[in-house]
Amino acid sequence: MILENIGICSQVSFVRYMQSRKTLGADQNLFIEDLCFDMVPVRIYQPKTPSASQRRGVIFFHGGGWVFGSLETHEKLCRWIAKESKSVVVSVGYRLAPEHKYPAAYEDCLNATLHFMKNIEHYGVDPARIIVSGDSAGGNLAAAVSQTLASRSDLPKLRAQILIYPSLQALDFNLPSYQQNRAVPLLFRERAAFYVLQYLNGDASFLEDVLQGTHIPSDTILNYRKWVNADYIPEKFRVRGYKPHVLLECATEVYEKTKKFCEPNLCPLLAEDAIVQQLPETFLLTCEYDVLRDDGLLYKKRLEDNSVPVTWYHLEDGFHGIINSFNSDWFSFSAGKRGVDNIVNFLKSL
Secondary structure, three states, X not given: OHHHHOOOOOXXXXXXXXXXXXXXXXXXXXXXXXXXXXXXXXXXXXXXXXXXOOEEEEEEEOOOOOOOOOOOOOHHHHHHHHHXXXXXXXXXXXXXXXXXXXXXXXXXXXXXXXXXXXXXXXXXXXXXXXXXXXXXXXXXXXXXXXXXXXXXXXXXXXXXXXXXXXXXXXXXXXXXXXXXXXXXXXXXXXXXXXXXXXXXXXXOOOHHHHHHOOOOOHHHHXXXXXXXXXXXXXXXXXXXXXXXXXXXXXXXXXXXXXXXXXXXXXXXXXXXXXXXXXXOEEEEEEEEEOOOHHHHHHHHHHHHHOOOOEEEEEEEEEEOOHHHHOOOOOOOOHHHHHHHHHHHXXXXXX
């Protein structure tokens, strides 16, 4: 913030620069290659050990609020998943906001996935065992891609989706988890709204409207209460400092700027039942001390209501972003390792 205030560089540029400096050398257990799938940068991790059969293919979309993150920031995680689950992992370097607004990131992730699925024979991957995955904003993108592919009859069906504390809706920033964890690192309530606005149109001037819930007409919000509703959050998650939010009137000019929040490709929780019931088996990870916890809990309910098999793992001592710290040299938490181990075990079961 200091560098931005004195005109040297923006906060976004500084964080991206610091993230880009994390580089790892060769890995004796993996073939690692940087390619482009339909003009989208990807990094492919393939185990070196021979396999008697075709491997799983895991497509991974990194988190970072659609604004940050890269192939480098999730390098350790992707390497670990590839080695421990003996899978081919494809990490996707989609375009970032605010330079590239919605639906750029979604389109990049979809196009990279389509390219991989159509050229799968080159990577020794079983077409019946393709999984899409991602954390945070990447979980949002994985859910959106999975929904888009659900009704495609010209492609292999996805075997599963892995959603790691995903962001799934932007209608209600006053759900219990948003109130309870509003100032809990690494993702504050205000930052969550800021990032999704950056992805939407790069304009954060309506941030306060989004936080107060005055960015969407009340009748529209009431219509979506069948899916986005604090009453559907289990009672044990509502006891810690939650107060029901009163709906306020929406200004027309604000809604004109934010109405795309009602599109499932941006907010997958709002997809129709006809789409949700076609989704593949799902692994869903949530953290107690995370503003996005209730997005995951509400999606879990929607999936289960539509008879989609769900493996839910909740980190009672977890916070947003903890998975990336699973083997950090200086910032490591046992809960992060437990989360990664459960992801790997789920993959091994497929």
